[in-house]
Amino acid sequence: MADVKIILDRIDEPGLNTLAVYERRGGYESLRKALTMSPEDVTQDIMDAGIRGRGGAGFPTGRKISFLPHGDMDKYLVCNADESEPGTFKDREIMQKNPHMLIEGVLIASWAAGTTRTFIYIRGEYAYQADILEAAIAEARDAGYIGEKILGSDHTVSLVLHRGAGAYICGEETGLLDSLEGKRGNPRLKPPFPAIEGLYQGPTLINNVETLATVPAIIRMGGKEYAKLGTETSTGTKVVSVSGDVQRPGNYEIQLGIPSRELIYDLAGGPAEGREIKLWFPGGSSSPVMTKDDLDIPYDFDSMAKAGSMIGSGAVIVIDDSHTVLEVAKKVAKFYAHESCGKCVPCREGTNWTVKMIDRIEAGEATPMDLDIMASVQEQIIGNCLCVLGDAMAMPIGAMVQKFRSELEAEIEAARERAEGADVADVIPVGVADEHAGPFPVH
Amino acid sequence: VSATNQGGRGGRVQVPRFGHGSRVPGWDTAVDLTKDPATVPDPATTPVPPQLREQIVQAMAKYPDRRSAAIPALHAAQDEHGWCSPEAIEQVAAVMRLTPAYLTSVATFYDMFKTEPKGRHDVFVCTNISCSLLGADEFFEEMLKAAEGHPDVNVASFECLGACDIAPMASVNGVYVGPLDADDAPRIVEDLEAGRTVLDHKQLRYRRSTDPGVLAEEASYFAPDPATSEKADTAGLGPEGDNVDRPGPAAPIETPTDEASNPDES
Numbered sequence: 001m002a003d004v005k006i007i008l009d010r011i012d013e014p015g016l017n018t019l020a021v022y023e024r025r026g027g028y029e030s031l032r033k034a035l036t037m038s039p040e041d042v043t044q045d046i047m048d049a050g051i052r053g054r055g056g057a058g059f060p061t062g063r064k065i066s067f068l069p070h071g072d073m074d075k076y077l078v079c080n081a082d083e084s085e086p087g088t089f090k091d092r093e094i095m096q097k098n099p100h101m102l103i104e105g106v107l108i109a110s111w112a113a114g115t116t117r118t119f120i121y122i123r124g125e126y127a128y129q130a131d132i133l134e135a136a137i138a139e140a141r142d143a144g145y146i147g148e149k150i151l152g153s154d155h156t157v158s159l160v161l162h163r164g165a166g167a168y169i170c171g172e173e174t175g176l177l178d179s180l181e182g183k184r185g186n187p188r189l190k191p192p193f194p195a196i197e198g199l200y201q202g203p204t205l206i207n208n209v210e211t212l213a214t215v216p217a218i219i220r221m222g223g224k225e226y227a228k229l230g231t232e233t234s235t236g237t238k239v240v241s242v243s244g245d246v247q248r249p250g251n252y253e254i255q256l257g258i259p260s261r262e263l264i265y266d267l268a269g270g271p272a273e274g275r276e277i278k279l280w281f282p283g284g285s286s287s288p289v290m291t292k293d294d295l296d297i298p299y300d301f302d303s304m305a306k307a308g309s310m311i312g313s314g315a316v317i318v319i320d321d322s323h324t325v326l327e328v329a330k331k332v333a334k335f336y337a338h339e340s341c342g343k344c345v346p347c348r349e350g351t352n353w354t355v356k357m358i359d360r361i362e363a364g365e366a367t368p369m370d371l372d373i374m375a376s377v378q379e380q381i382i383g384n385c386l387c388v389l390g391d392a393m394a395m396p397i398g399a400m401v402q403k404f405r406s407e408l409e410a411e412i413e414a415a416r417e418r419a420e421g422a423d424v425a426d427v428i429p430v431g432v433a434d435e436h437a438g439p440f441p442v443h
Numbered sequence: 444v445s446a447t448n449q450g451g452r453g454g455r456v457q458v459p460r461f462g463h464g465s466r467v468p469g470w471d472t473a474v475d476l477t478k479d480p481a482t483v484p485d486p487a488t489t490p491v492p493p494q495l496r497e498q499i500v501q502a503m504a505k506y507p508d509r510r511s512a513a514i515p516a517l518h519a520a521q522d523e524h525g526w527c528s529p530e531a532i533e534q535v536a537a538v539m540r541l542t543p544a545y546l547t548s549v550a551t552f553y554d555m556f557k558t559e560p561k562g563r564h565d566v567f568v569c570t571n572i573s574c575s576l577l578g579a580d581e582f583f584e585e586m587l588k589a590a591e592g593h594p595d596v597n598v599a600s601f602e603c604l605g606a607c608d609i610a611p612m613a614s615v616n617g618v619y620v621g622p623l624d625a626d627d628a629p630r631i632v633e634d635l636e637a638g639r640t641v642l643d644h645k646q647l648r649y650r651r652s653t654d655p656g657v658l659a660e661e662a663s664y665f666a667p668d669p670a671t672s673e674k675a676d677t678a679g680l681g682p683e684g685d686n687v688d689r690p691g692p693a694a695p696i697e698t699p700t701d702e703a704s705n706p707d708e709s
């Protein structure tokens with residue numbers, strides 16, 4: 001498939017973060033064009049493009065916009081720039097190098113959805129990117145792209161950059177809304193969905209950075225033209241962050257539907273010489289892991305879903321055979337245990353239990369039966385919480401237990417043998433189990 | 444606090460515990476229940492530095508609901524006081540007309556707010572998957588060692604900072620640097636102590652895109668105007684008037700694996 005760049009198109013051009021260079025490249029022409037169209041036509045164009053949300057869930061963007069009620073009321077648009085999914089760094093590159101593309105996308109989407117107040121919620125760690133965005137927003141405001149009745153239309157829009165303060169859960173849309181309202185970032189019960197009752201109880205459209213950054217290109221080339229890229233149900237291009245044991249980690253813009261092998265080996269260089277891929281995450285650490293046998297699966301939403309995983313935020317993490325599955329599982333479980341907001345019991349306890357069970361394996365106290373318990377804990381997290389943070393741990397850990405059971409069993413056996421060689425005097429009697437720590441005798 | 448990492452068969456890990464078996468600090472701290480809960484501080488008796496007040500008022504003006512400014516206000520107070528001290532929280536509460544308890548609940552939720560005094564310089568080492576695969580845990584140990592005896596330097600392990608392309612990496616006072624090796628740890632401390640730019644040649648801001656297509660005009664969907672097809676020779680943004688001859692991202696980014704890796708080979 002031909003190499004097509006839309007998001008990363010000449011992104012290293014010097015000064016692209018300034019309005020002058022962006023405009024010279026045809027920037028804000030799409031906004032002008034969109035403002036001559038009716039909001040319904042703009043929404044229809046985005047629907048025709050078939051673009052699906054680039055943040056993780058892959059929901060069709062056009063339909064999401066159409067869910068917002070019509071009429072005169074306070075409606076909000078929030079751009080989710082709280083990119084925290086382990087392995088994902090595409091939005092960072094977009095915001096740092098081409099901030100005006102995002103701003104233009106936000107403004108077009110706000111016209112389509114009829115929102116007058118828009119926010120970009122950027123994670124607090126992205127200080128440099130936030131500074132660049134802030135400068136770009138000021139430039140756009142001075143140039144009349146943001147404000148009262150922009151470019152002679154009757155669209156009035158404000159744009160506020162909001163910096164977060166470090167919490168993975170704020171990437172979950174309702175957690176993000178609570179955080180933006182100045183609260184702890186706890187997810188909300190759904191329904192009502194944000195499109196009906198979101199920020200400040202008003203209808204709210206929430207989209208990922210990459211999704212919104214694609215909107216100007218869709219308006220410029222026309223939705224039907226955009227839909228010709230990629231596959232029929234996963235249209236367009238996607239920026240994929242490839243990291244881990246590859247020789248050229250970085251962001252690659254691909255047409256959806258290319259074989260995963262092409263992405264990992266041809267573009268990112270594959271693992272170091274002499275090493276082989278053991279497992280890989282196709283869409284951030286929340287996606288069920290894949291093995292080296294799955295490398296020929298096309299990289300698009302539906303093919304990956306059919307294979308039992310997901311492309312999520314588009315973050316491929318490659319792990320070669322110099323690492324054990326257990327060490328990967330431990331990193332994943334610890335991350336979610338740390339980031340669980342603590343609101344729902346299955347997630348709060350399940351993530352912690354999983355960490356403890358992995359610690360037990362490492363300590364040589366586990367038996368293969370513990371793997372069954374671990375798998376059952378994961379099953380009981382999925383679908384039982386307000387948000388998918390717990391599921392995000394349960395899916396990859398569940399997949400690891402399922403796909404790498406023999407390796408994990410060998411790991412258990414090896415750890416037991418190591419432990420038996422240890423000094424018997426050091427052994428803590430199992431009887432002093434902590435009754436608060438769950439059903440397993442963990443110390 | 445009782446915590447031990449050794450003992451037990453094969454180094455079994457004991458969970459650190461506070462009083463009453465709790466894993467959360469402060470749960471066993473005695474609370475004076477006869478006292479009334481703290482209310483919104485009286486602005487007349489709570490002096491607030493004028494520049495801090497100014498920042499908080501400006502932040503509140505940006506949102507339909509003033510409470511939305513809680514995080515920006517706490518960021519400003521932390522910059523002012525070095526951490527979210529009870530005094531800092533009190534000042535924010537006085538300006539925002541909120542209770543200190545509300546702001547404390549917010550400050551304790553987010554990783555970037557310090558609820559106890561820490562060093563002035565933050566070194567957040569990412570120890571999530573991609574970084575740890577490439578040696579972040581070892582680097583974190585080195586960093587802790589390098590920062591020993593430097594109370595100004597606050598070293599913490601952090602969850603994914605969103606820069607796995609330069610793994611293993613760290614955020615030093617908000618500046619992303621990587622890929623790091625053991626030698627960089629003492630250099631970071633030296634640079635911080637000397638007030639220099641930290642690891643200038645390893646800063647993310649100079650890194651070019653790795654996708655070969657971004658330089659190829661034939662890959663660009665929108666045919667570039669000849670007048671605009673200026674070739675990139677720097678990535679990202681250099682500081683203004685920056686004439687430093689830096690190895691920068693033009694030099695190949697090396698992946699610090701055990702095996703020799705050749706980035707030109709696919």
